Amino acid sequence: MVRPDYLSKYMFDWEILDVVVGGRSALDSKFFVTPLMEANQINQFLKGYGLDPNDPISKAELFGNFQEAMQFVRRYFLKEGNSEGLDLKIPNSLYMITDVSELLMLATGQKEGTEREDQLWAEIILKVMHTILHVDKDLRSTYFSVIQTQIFDKFYKYITRDSDSLFLSNGEEKIKLIDFETKSKKARESVIIKLLHKVENVAEELFDRVGVRFITESKFDALRVVNFLVRENIIIPHNIKPSRSINTLVNLQDLKEKYQNIIKMSLRNDLAEDRFLNAIEREIAENIGLTDQDRNKHTSKKYKAIQFTCRQLIKYKNPFFKEFSAVRKAAKEDGESELAKSIMNLDLSMIARDVRFFYPFEVQIADLKSHKENTEGEASHAEYKKAQTRSAMKRVFGNLIKYKNLEV
Template sequence: MSRPEYLKNYTFDWELFDVVVGGKSALDTKFLISQIYNQDQVTAFLRGYGLDPNDPISRAELFGNFQEAMQFIKRYFLKEGSADGLDLTIPSRLYTIVDVRDLFLMAAGSSEYEQEEKIWAEIILKIMHTILHVDKDLRSNYFSVIQTQIFDRYYRYLHRDAENNLFLKFEDNLIPLVDFETKSKKTRDSVIIKLLHKAENVAEELFDRVGIRIVTKTKFDCLRVVKFLIEQNIVVPHNIKPSRSVNTIIDLGKFRQKYKNVLKMSLRNDLSEDRFLAAINRELTECGFETEGPSDRNDHTNSRYRSIQFTSRQLIRYKNPFLKEFMDIRKSAKEESESELASKILALDSSLIARDIRFFYPYEIQVVDEESHLENTQGEASHQEYKRAQKNSAMNRVFGELLACKESNESSDKA
């Protein structure tokens, strides 16, 4: 029985529906590319994506992304570049591709390609997609300005005494610190790995490209630091991203009542500041999290990692340096108004030149006491362990279907 022609208008790609309306990531779909059968359809898809493969610049960019994805796979996910990588080899046929549209046709399952080649093509396209999101994050052009404006808010309150002791200070409010650390810019590869394991998989959803860690002497000082940041308007509570806040240092539910009792006692007995702080610190010994603390947002953070972490957004102001230079040229042109070049300069519409660019940028603040910081940086909770877990998660995510396919083929061969 022949298939009615009209049915093609009622055929649904349910996996893509899961991505659009079901909250599934495109990286987790079995078929990243589907219903594409020829180069014209690939071209239409890429134009919808925002790239025109018929444009020489876009075509060169796509091919560059393809080459970078291949090298990235070899460097991080295969044994030839990483000791804990997969014992796999990229199919030789992929090295013969000179037009990226052929990669799409391979991923779509054209009959001339083997199943494993198809899956490899999908893996590479997923990584290319991630690389494109990294490259097209407009805010990265202003990164040095972003860092300067965020860090300057903190630097003005940092002081050292004659003995080189570090403090957070405003007027008579002084909090001793062990350390103040700023996170350097993530490497390009680190950003790609992080995006490959994140469900959102878009560069705008990375919140820790800029980061600050404040290490205090005591757990109570962690709370004092947060209070200080709020009071000095360094951190504005209204600009906090709630879903990013984590506290595994102090169980505030337990501490609030104990804190209230110490306040009453200090008023009743006229306690000195030293005795008040000693009483607070005694009570805090009973206000930790016994096991893992509240559910963490990050699957790769060790359950024993202790910190107060939150993400704030800061309004960044970027002054366009070209505008000032252009206005200086216009001023000179007015003095030479009779020349043809001056007339053309004066005729230009300067309203089209962007003046101040303003946008909110997220950054992460971590506050941790000295004891917890030492524990965090040792053993299983170390940063290296965290990065390794993150890389393995990304690897298993993009290679999951290929590994399942190879396992199925091996089982069939044994049978």
């Protein structure tokens, strides 16, 4: 039976449709890139992605991403770099690649003599390359030192030390802290691993590149820290990302119902402050049945903390604008030379004097007892990172694992 020519116009790639409109990630599709692409289609794909396959600088940068992806896979996902990795070796066909277009031809089955396994390996490397590109092309990373300074300074302003003790204080109220920590920048490898296991898989969706952690003496003090941060406008509730707020430390609903009774009791019995605080702490200690809120699937259920993500409006003053304004002033005073006239005729509308944008940062608060439990055993950060790496590995290697019937 001869197929009518017009049918080619109505053929759907159901895998791609599921990615575009079905909420599925390209990393989880059957084919990371459409199979059987021709060389011209590969070039068009790269251009659509935003890359120029004919630009030597772009080609060199892409090849650098390819080499980093190869090294990353060996270090984190294979036994040669990670004892818990897969007992596999990258095939020689990938080491022979000298241009990224060859990698795409291998992944799409266009390279002569391509084995299915080699094709799957090429897709794995492309998935990691895609993630690295998103990390590198996050425009906001240019302003990272300014971002850190403006966010952390809001907190440091209220961190004081009295003798050997640390406090969160505005001069009138003092909340004793066991520790205050800042996360200045998430390591590049950690960012890549986190993106590889996230459905969104884009750098803009990471909310914990900058963060602070408070360790308090008690759970009630943890709540007081939240209250203090809001009252002093260190965090603005309206800029909180609701889906990122998690509280596994204090059952607020239960405490809220009992708190007013404690207040009334303190008024009725003229309680001293220490007895009032003891009463609160008793209620919190008995406060069981915390709801198991939605949380990162890699976070242990034993992890106890208050955690939320806020956004800060960052203000960046462009130093170039000031310097160029001085050059323009000198050109105006000269006025006669061709260079001065050219400078005066330059359009300044595209040079921003100030750049303003919101940037997310994470706040974690835990009492000392919970913090110790969080950093031991299943709840420890090391276990969390291991679980994250395993998840990313299974996701990136999913098709190859299935193809080879591997037990993971």
